Amino acid sequence: MVSGPLALRWCVWAGRGDMGPDMELPSHSKQLLLQLNQQRTQGFLCDVIVMVENAVFRAHKNVLAASSVYFKSLVLHDNLISLDTDMVSSAVFQQILDFIYTGRLLPGEPPAEPNFSTLLTAASYLQLPELAALCRRKLKRAGKPFGSGRGGAGLGRPPRSQRLSTASVIQTRYPGLVDGRKGAHAPQELSQAKGSDDELFLGGLSQEGAHGLGRPVCPGSGEAGLSGCSTNGGGGSCEQELGLDLSKKSPPVPPATPGPSLTPDDPAQLSDSQEGSPLSTSAPPVANSASYSELGGALSEPMDLEGAEDNPLCLLEGPGGPPPRKSLRHSARKKEWAKKEPVAASPFERRDVAPKGPCPGEDAEGLGDRVPNGVLAGSAAAGRPFGEPPYPCKEEEENGKDGSEDSAQSGSEGGAAGAPYVYRQEGYEPAPYGDNLYVCIPCAKGFPSSEQLNAHVETHAEEELLLREEGGAYEAGSAGADEEAEDLSAPSAALAAGPRPFKCSACEKTYKDAATLRQHEKTHWLARPFPCGICGKMFTQRGTMTRHMRSHLGLKPFACGECGMRFTRQYRLTEHMRVHSGEKPYECQLCGGKFTQQRNLISHLRMHTSPS
DNA sequence: CTGGGGATGGGGCCC
DNA sequence: TGGGCCCCATCCCCA
Numbered sequence: 001m002v003s004g005p006l007a008l009r010w011c012v013w014a015g016r017g018d019m020g021p022d023m024e025l026p027s028h029s030k031q032l033l034l035q036l037n038q039q040r041t042q043g044f045l046c047d048v049i050v051m052v053e054n055a056v057f058r059a060h061k062n063v064l065a066a067s068s069v070y071f072k073s074l075v076l077h078d079n080l081i082s083l084d085t086d087m088v089s090s091a092v093f094q095q096i097l098d099f100i101y102t103g104r105l106l107p108g109e110p111p112a113e114p115n116f117s118t119l120l121t122a123a124s125y126l127q128l129p130e131l132a133a134l135c136r137r138k139l140k141r142a143g144k145p146f147g148s149g150r151g152g153a154g155l156g157r158p159p160r161s162q163r164l165s166t167a168s169v170i171q172t173r174y175p176g177l178v179d180g181r182k183g184a185h186a187p188q189e190l191s192q193a194k195g196s197d198d199e200l201f202l203g204g205l206s207q208e209g210a211h212g213l214g215r216p217v218c219p220g221s222g223e224a225g226l227s228g229c230s231t232n233g234g235g236g237s238c239e240q241e242l243g244l245d246l247s248k249k250s251p252p253v254p255p256a257t258p259g260p261s262l263t264p265d266d267p268a269q270l271s272d273s274q275e276g277s278p279l280s281t282s283a284p285p286v287a288n289s290a291s292y293s294e295l296g297g298a299l300s301e302p303m304d305l306e307g308a309e310d311n312p313l314c315l316l317e318g319p320g321g322p323p324p325r326k327s328l329r330h331s332a333r334k335k336e337w338a339k340k341e342p343v344a345a346s347p348f349e350r351r352d353v354a355p356k357g358p359c360p361g362e363d364a365e366g367l368g369d370r371v372p373n374g375v376l377a378g379s380a381a382a383g384r385p386f387g388e389p390p391y392p393c394k395e396e397e398e399n400g401k402d403g404s405e406d407s408a409q410s411g412s413e414g415g416a417a418g419a420p421y422v423y424r425q426e427g428y429e430p431a432p433y434g435d436n437l438y439v440c441i442p443c444a445k446g447f448p449s450s451e452q453l454n455a456h457v458e459t460h461a462e463e464e465l466l467l468r469e470e471g472g473a474y475e476a477g478s479a480g481a482d483e484e485a486e487d488l489s490a491p492s493a494a495l496a497a498g499p500r501p502f503k504c505s506a507c508e509k510t511y512k513d514a515a516t517l518r519q520h521e522k523t524h525w526l527a528r529p530f531p532c533g534i535c536g537k538m539f540t541q542r543g544t545m546t547r548h549m550r551s552h553l554g555l556k557p558f559a560c561g562e563c564g565m566r567f568t569r570q571y572r573l574t575e576h577m578r579v580h581s582g583e584k585p586y587e588c589q590l591c592g593g594k595f596t597q598q599r600n601l602i603s604h605l606r607m608h609t610s611p612s
Numbered sequence: 613c614t615g616g617g618g619a620t621g622g623g624g625c626c627c
Numbered sequence: 628t629g630g631g632c633c634c635c636a637t638c639c640c641c642a
Contacts, residue, residue: 509626516626523625537623543628544623551622565620571631572620579619593617599634600618607616 036063037101048075050097051082052090057097067100070127088122096122099131116142 039045039060046058064071083093095114098106105114120135500510502517506524511517519541522529528538530545534552539545547568550556556566558573562580567573575597578584584594586601590608595601 511626513627519627520625539623541625543630544625546628548622568621569630574631576619596618597620598632602634604617 033101033103036060040097040101050093052088052093053085057093059097059100063100068127070125084125087125089118092118092122095119096126096128096131100128105131105134114138 040058040063043058046060048059048061048064050057050059050064061075065075066072088096092115095105096119098104105119107114116135116138120132120139123129123132123135500512502511502514503509504511504517504520504524506521509520511520522540525540528540530539530542531537532539532545532548532552534549537548539548550568556568558567558570559565560567560573560576560580562577565576567576578596584596586595586598587593588595588601588604588608590605593601593604595604
């Protein structure tokens, strides 16, 4: 098949040349381009994702490669491309992508004359000679000096205000992409980094994204929209049916699972798989050009899948078919989330714009008028990798620059009462500076960021350790930590399994190292520092959040070698394998009943112990 | 219809 | 950061 751009070029060539007019279809190239652009906006057959700032754009490799040598080199080996945000902003890239697909410079959002300086910079960077020439002409005509370097008028990055409007640009242009509910758009996100399993799942992601974008759908376990996409028990077999090996660690699934021998040039691989894409490590590709945060922001009602059927992007419950069981389960679970976390405020705070204090007129939950777009405003501005959720990045936290974590409070778990370290969510001071939202209860000190509070807490622990090592009693009061004075004798039981000098000041638990203690102490916080970029659910641990993201994205790295069923966790696969092996290692001591899973034994034991 | 078991998904937490 | 394990919730099947 002649690819789009090739066909276009052929057409151009043919138009010029030897063929007679009767051999030429004048509208062919136009129609072709129109189709391609339409497909792009729908995400249909898009096989590359371009990440700019926090926005992601889906496109076709062929088209990009045909437009730019630079892209050509990039898309050859990567399905996920990250552009230098100093050279091109998401807003500018939006224009450029439009240009590539239409041959025209479309007005921005709001409609305005393109900034040819920034465009020129970006065009030069992206090696789009035609666009660059166009920009030069325009600039020359306007009598403006131009250069392709950084700084001044040539800056690729528009002013922050402009960058902030990216979401609205995207939203306006592709409303369906950002209008939906959780899951329905399952942004193709890579929350993982550096060769993690998730890296391999972009294929699945793309596929899922494509579900939502007009491709034939094979959601979860249900409708076989794609030929050969079979229903499979717990679902999730589509990847393998599509020839996507999403499993790095588990044994390859026999049917239709290509080995790693595929080269990047392999069309099959080009289609969806992200294997081997180094850039895929940090970027959560989303729909066509929806921004990560935007999705999150738009998905501030994450549990609500109602109405998703109206949306062509619906991934889980596509129209015209009974929702697969899994979808229902998902739906039910999401609602359960909603029940559990009524205060699921959007975590996507504009951290660098909004004051850490209250937004005027903000409601109690912090849902008010806040721009649900932390990444766009903050992370993106900071050039934060896409995969980074919209909470302060490590560096920022370490520098104490951020970490306000000032958005959502799940509050449903985490031990509000008696928590020693509290994120103060009420009683904000309007002052933009000096509101120390993180309070160490033992010593009543406030800190502007969780990281600083962390560091402070660590000093408590280290102090304690030091004092223990010196054999001295912990001196209360001197450091204002008198509340901790009482419990300094390490529980001997805990020490039995090795020294565990780090004791939680909120509970009796002890740990071997400060890091684990810190991790544990976060469970006592009201604030959960790690929000899901898709649904906004907050987590105390990054790992839990990334694992959670997998569930959004249908990332199932672990495939059963027997039946091909896939799982999000290795442990699940291990459990599952007992189904095939018949192994029932868990035995009820009361009735002798055997179980394949411990949890089912526990459930069974309850049956014994319950009054009924 | 109900209860029990099998199986799966997700979150919390520790290592 | 990921693995492993625990717990809870849920669905499906079957007696």
